[in-house]
Amino acid sequence: MRTVPALLLGWLCFCGGLSAAEPAPPPASPTAAGDGLLQRYFAIRTAEIAQDSERRLRSAHWSAESEAYRRQLREMLGIEPLPERTPLNPVVTKTAEHGDFIVENVHFQSSPHLYVTGNLYRPKEVKEPLPAILYVCGHGKVKVGDVSYGNKTHYHHHGVWFARHGYVCLIIDSIQLGEIEALHHGTHNLGMWWWVSRGYTPAGVEAWNCIRALDYLETRPEVDKTRFGVTGRSGGGAYSWYSAAVDPRIQCAVPVAGITDLDDHVVQNCVEGHCDCMYMVNTYRWDYPMLAAMIAPRALLLANTDKDPIFPLEGVVHTYTATRDVFRTLQKPNSLGLEITEGGHKDTQELRVHAMVWFDRFLKKVDRPVLPAELKLLTPEELRVFDQNPSDEINTKIHEQFVAMAKAPAVPGSRAEWDSLVRGWKEALIAKTFRAWPKGDDVEGLYLKQLSAGSSPGAVETEYEFNSQTPYRLGLRMTAKPESAKAPESKVVLHVLAEPAWGKSPWTADATDDAVHFWLAPRGIGPTQWNQDKKKETHIRRRFYLLGETDDSARTWDVRRAVTAIREIMGDRKYTLQIDGEGDASVWALYAALFEADADEVRLTGLPQSHMTGPALLNVLKTLDVPQAVAALSTGAKVTVVDAADGDPRTAVLKQVEKIGQ
Numbered sequence: 001m002r003t004v005p006a007l008l009l010g011w012l013c014f015c016g017g018l019s020a021a022e023p024a025p026p027p028a029s030p031t032a033a034g035d036g037l038l039q040r041y042f043a044i045r046t047a048e049i050a051q052d053s054e055r056r057l058r059s060a061h062w063s064a065e066s067e068a069y070r071r072q073l074r075e076m077l078g079i080e081p082l083p084e085r086t087p088l089n090p091v092v093t094k095t096a097e098h099g100d101f102i103v104e105n106v107h108f109q110s111s112p113h114l115y116v117t118g119n120l121y122r123p124k125e126v127k128e129p130l131p132a133i134l135y136v137c138g139h140g141k142v143k144v145g146d147v148s149y150g151n152k153t154h155y156h157h158h159g160v161w162f163a164r165h166g167y168v169c170l171i172i173d174s175i176q177l178g179e180i181e182a183l184h185h186g187t188h189n190l191g192m193w194w195w196v197s198r199g200y201t202p203a204g205v206e207a208w209n210c211i212r213a214l215d216y217l218e219t220r221p222e223v224d225k226t227r228f229g230v231t232g233r234s235g236g237g238a239y240s241w242y243s244a245a246v247d248p249r250i251q252c253a254v255p256v257a258g259i260t261d262l263d264d265h266v267v268q269n270c271v272e273g274h275c276d277c278m279y280m281v282n283t284y285r286w287d288y289p290m291l292a293a294m295i296a297p298r299a300l301l302l303a304n305t306d307k308d309p310i311f312p313l314e315g316v317v318h319t320y321t322a323t324r325d326v327f328r329t330l331q332k333p334n335s336l337g338l339e340i341t342e343g344g345h346k347d348t349q350e351l352r353v354h355a356m357v358w359f360d361r362f363l364k365k366v367d368r369p370v371l372p373a374e375l376k377l378l379t380p381e382e383l384r385v386f387d388q389n390p391s392d393e394i395n396t397k398i399h400e401q402f403v404a405m406a407k408a409p410a411v412p413g414s415r416a417e418w419d420s421l422v423r424g425w426k427e428a429l430i431a432k433t434f435r436a437w438p439k440g441d442d443v444e445g446l447y448l449k450q451l452s453a454g455s456s457p458g459a460v461e462t463e464y465e466f467n468s469q470t471p472y473r474l475g476l477r478m479t480a481k482p483e484s485a486k487a488p489e490s491k492v493v494l495h496v497l498a499e500p501a502w503g504k505s506p507w508t509a510d511a512t513d514d515a516v517h518f519w520l521a522p523r524g525i526g527p528t529q530w531n532q533d534k535k536k537e538t539h540i541r542r543r544f545y546l547l548g549e550t551d552d553s554a555r556t557w558d559v560r561r562a563v564t565a566i567r568e569i570m571g572d573r574k575y576t577l578q579i580d581g582e583g584d585a586s587v588w589a590l591y592a593a594l595f596e597a598d599a600d601e602v603r604l605t606g607l608p609q610s611h612m613t614g615p616a617l618l619n620v621l622k623t624l625d626v627p628q629a630v631a632a633l634s635t636g637a638k639v640t641v642v643d644a645a646d647g648d649p650r651t652a653v654l655k656q657v658e659k660i661g662q
Contacts, residue, residue, distance in 0.1 A: 034530040037523075038540065039267075040471045045436075045547050046266045053287035057325050062293070070294060074246055076280040078204035078403040079211075086112055088216055093385050098377070100124050101163035105385045106170075110212035113394045114205075117179045117385040118172035118213070119152050121159035122222050131227035131363040132168040132217045134250075135159060136210060136243070138234030139275075141177050142380050149380035151177040155236070156383055158352070161373045165356060166364070168223050172213050174235060175205055176277065179386050180395040184235075184277040187542055192399070193616040195276065196545055199432075200403045202277040203242055210243035214250070225249070227363045231355055233257050233347055238278045245294035252299040252362040254355040257308055257345060260315030261322075262287045266543045273310035283432055283619060285548035288315075289322035296323070297332035299362040303351050305343035313340065335362075349373060405621045408628060411656040418660050422632045426594065428623040434591075435618075436549035437557050444470060446561070448568050451475075460485040464569065468561040469554070472523045476565055480516040489574045491515040492566060496559050496592075498585040502526040516575070518566055522558035522588065524551060545618070552587065552615035559592035567598060576600040587615045587626075594633045602633060605642040609650055626650055631657050 029035065059065060074080035090108040104120040123130070140154025150173035162169035176184035184202045186192035195201070210230070218225045229252040230240045237258015244253035258278075264270045265288075280291070292300065300323075304316045320338045327336040337358065341350040352373045360366050394401060412418045430437070438444065447467040454461045462485075464476045484490055493515045495501075502521050524530050530540060544551045559579070566577065578601040581589030586604040593599035608614025610625050624632070631653040633639050644651040 029531075031529050031531050034524065034528045037471050037528055038530045041469075041523075042266050042543055042547070044470060046262050049262055049285050049547065050287045052285070053290045054322055054325075057289060057293055057322055058329075060329060062296075062326050062329050066294065066296075069290065070246060072284045072286075073242075073280065073291070073294060076201075076283050076286075077207050077242060077246070078200055078281070079208050079246070082211075083111055083208060085212070085215065088212060088219075090216055090219070093387075096382060097124065098160075101160060103159070103378070103383070105383060106216075107385050108212065108216050110209045111394075113390075113392045114209075114398060115180055115390060115393050115395060116172050116209045116213065117150055117152065118170055119156060119159060119383050119385075120220075121163040121169045121171070123163050123166060126222045129224035130166060130168050130222055131229065131359070132170065132220075132223045132225075133162050133359065134210060134213050134217070134228065134230045134243070135162070135169055135171040136206070136230065136232035136236040136239040137171065137174050137177070138232060138236040139174075139177060144380070147384075148177065148179055148181050149384050150179045153378075153380045153383045155232075155347075156378055157374055157376050158231075160377055161352070161356075161371075164371065165360075167229075167359070168217070168220065170213055170217055172209060174239070174277070175202060175209070175395055175398065176275075178395070179384065180389050180393050182395045182397075183399055184275045186276055186399060187538070187545070188275045189538070191538075193541070194612045194621070195399065196281070196550060196616040196618055197611040197621045198403050198405065199281050199283070199619040199622050200399055201279055201281050202399065203238065203280055205398055205402055206239040206277060207242040207246055210239060211247050214243075214247060227251060229253065229359050229363050231256065231359075233351070234345065235275075235277055241291055241295075242280070244298070244300070245291055248298070250295075250298065252359055253295055254301045254303055254358055256303040256347075256351055256355065257305065257311050259288050259292060259302070259319055260311045261289065261318045262546065263318075264312050264315035266546050268312065268315075269539065269543070270310050270312065270315075271542050271546060272539045279546060281619065282546055282548040283435060285436065287322075289319045292319055292323040293326040296326045297330040297335055299335045299358065300327075301337040301339060301355065301358040303339040303341075303355060305346065305348065305351070306340050307343060308345045310345055316340070403622070405625070406623055408625070408653075411631075411653060411660065413660070415660045418657065419635065422635060425624050425628065425632055429591075429594075429620070432619040432622065433617050434549075434553055434556070434595075436547060436553065438469065446564060446568060447473075448565055455482065464565065466561065466565040468523065468558045472528065472558070474523065474558060474562070475521065475527060476562055477519045478516060478569070479519070481514065484514050484516055487514075487573075491578065492518065492570065492575045493578045493580060494518045494520060494559075494562060494566060494589075496562075496579065496581040496585040496589045497521045497525060498581075498583050499525055499529070501582055501585065515578075516570075518562070520559065520562045522555035522585075524555065541616075545616075548618065550616045550618055552584065553591075553617050556588045556591045556617075559588050560596055563592065563596045563598050578603065580605070582606050584615050587617075590626075590629055590633060591617070593637055594629060597636065599633075599637045601638040601640070603640045603642060604630075607641050607643075607650060609648075627653050630654065634658075 088108040094105040137151035140151045142149040142153040152171040159169040175182040186195040231254040233256035237255040240255035244250040356370045451463045582605040586607040
């Protein structure tokens with residue numbers, strides 16, 4: 001927003017350009033500065049990821065690299081390695097003829113007791129195996145009282161339409177709005193941040209159900225399993241992307257209103273309009289054209305409207321143009337198409353017709369007139385699969401089981417074996433949890449600057465500022481007795497502050513011991529605090545997550561940079577370093593110390609027993625949990641969990657590790 005200079009403002013008021021009686025503008029938000037920093041941070045990191053993705057998309061070696069990318073995508077969906085293909089146990093509960101098409105109500109189990117409900121549409125006359133369309137559903141809720149009929153019911157007219165054009169079409173429910181209602185909104189509004197720590201996304205379950213739906217279609221005699229297509233809109237558009245990207249059996253894909261680029265999701269904040277099922281766990285830090293390119297050289301039509309607020313036109317077009325490089329590299333430019341029609345976030349007739357033209361072209365090899373899609377013909381009751389939901393279903397708790405947590409290993413019998421285990425943990429954490437941390441030449445200069453210095457009879461106070469990660473320049477305040485501040489040898493204590501501790505302003509008191517104390521408020525705390533509205537803060541955390549990090553991992557980096565700043569401030573003086581943290585800050589201190597050899601002692605107050613209840617770190621529970629992190633740190637530093645009782649899981653393993661050292 002442009003501002004009016006003070007002198008000009010006075011002139012305007014004098015001349016009548018502005019009335020002096022007009023009310024003053026509302027005061028700036030108390031977090032305006034922090035919100036501005038955060039927006040700049042998101043823009044910088046998003047641009048970095050976009051540039052890196054486009055570099056890979058332009059690679060002449062895409063064919064050789066694509067399988068590695070496919071493994072990464074499966075991992076980011078929680079299906080690498082692929083789950084076991086257990087028996088589907090399909091059951092057709094009802095078959096009904098409706099003129100020129102037949103509908104079968106069917107269920108199968110994509111994994112034991114994970115039920116998928118759907119409707120299979122086929123022409124009444126089938127003389128030879130037909131191409132098959134897997135239709136995956138967006139968030140179209142159909143529920144009467146306590147009975148959910150599934151979102152397959154909302155989208156059933158698509159199945160009728162495909163059957164009347166000579167296709168077999170299987171429409172399957174999503175897990176959230178199916179006949180058995182499960183969860184898509186763990187981080188969106190339920191506070192289940194452990195989904196992030198587990199590396200879980202419901203998009204993975206949806207992708208797995210799509211894979212198994214293709215397995216089921218392969219068993220049907222009416223289906224030509226060499227001619228599979230997939231489509232769906234909104235959430236179904238997203239599952240179309242994921243399933244087509246990971247399963248090469250799909251020869252033609254038409255995702256509708258299901259993708260835009262990372263800039264739209266993070267910088268423009270479209271994430272607020274999407275639930276968790278839209279997103280992979282972005283461990284490898286992809287922009288979304290990478291996902292689209294995984295379908296190449298198979299046929300892909302991006303379909304969207306021009307006024308869709310949650311899949312904006314600019315991001316859709318950018319996804320198309322960035323993906324086009326890969327199709328050109330693979331010499332299949334005509335296998336990629338872009339359809340933009342007028343409208344908002346709506347299932348329009350124009351979108352459907354062009355989708356049928358695309359499937360006809362690549363699955364039937366025909367060019368023919370397409371009949372308009374008909375309105376809904378069948379009732380929810382006609383399409384219901386279960387009279388009563390099965391008692392052995394795991395759909396409603398699949399988020400607790402789909403991605404396995406790492407099992408706590410037995411402590412090895414020798415120090416060498418233990419050190420090897422710890423090295424493996426740290427390597428995994430860098431690769432899968434803290435991958436977004438700057439490395440090598442990407443680590444920016446510290447640019448340490450002293451801002452002020454003062455003294456009183458009881459203490460010397462000096463305030464510094466250092467660059468953690470652009471645009472975050474963070475304050476680091478030092479307090480010490482006058483004699484301690486200049487001593488050639490000293491104990492240094494770094495206090496890492498979370499928001500409650502910041503509010504207590506602990507550094508205002510005189511020094512009470514001989515240590516040199518430093519106080520750090522990481523990003524988002526104190527002076528750099530961002531919007532604290534509960535809903536806004538939720539989506540801020542989700543925006544970090546889409547960048548392949550979390551706000552907690554970013555703050556952990558700030559602690560590491562503070563240790564580097566202390567090293568520069570202390571210079572040649574000898575010192576031992578203690579890092580203290582309380583509550584959430586205890587986790588930031590714990591993991592920062594694990595990667596900083598300077599830490600001699602760490603004191604952790606209010607440390608959570610598990611990341612299932614504590615701060616979220618991407619994928620961390622695939623590697624270890626809080627007790628193992630404490631034990632890993634203990635081999636290089638003295639660790640005190642201040643409030644731990646006997647037998648506490650956070651410290652019980654320490655005694656076993658101590659025995660190794662003996």
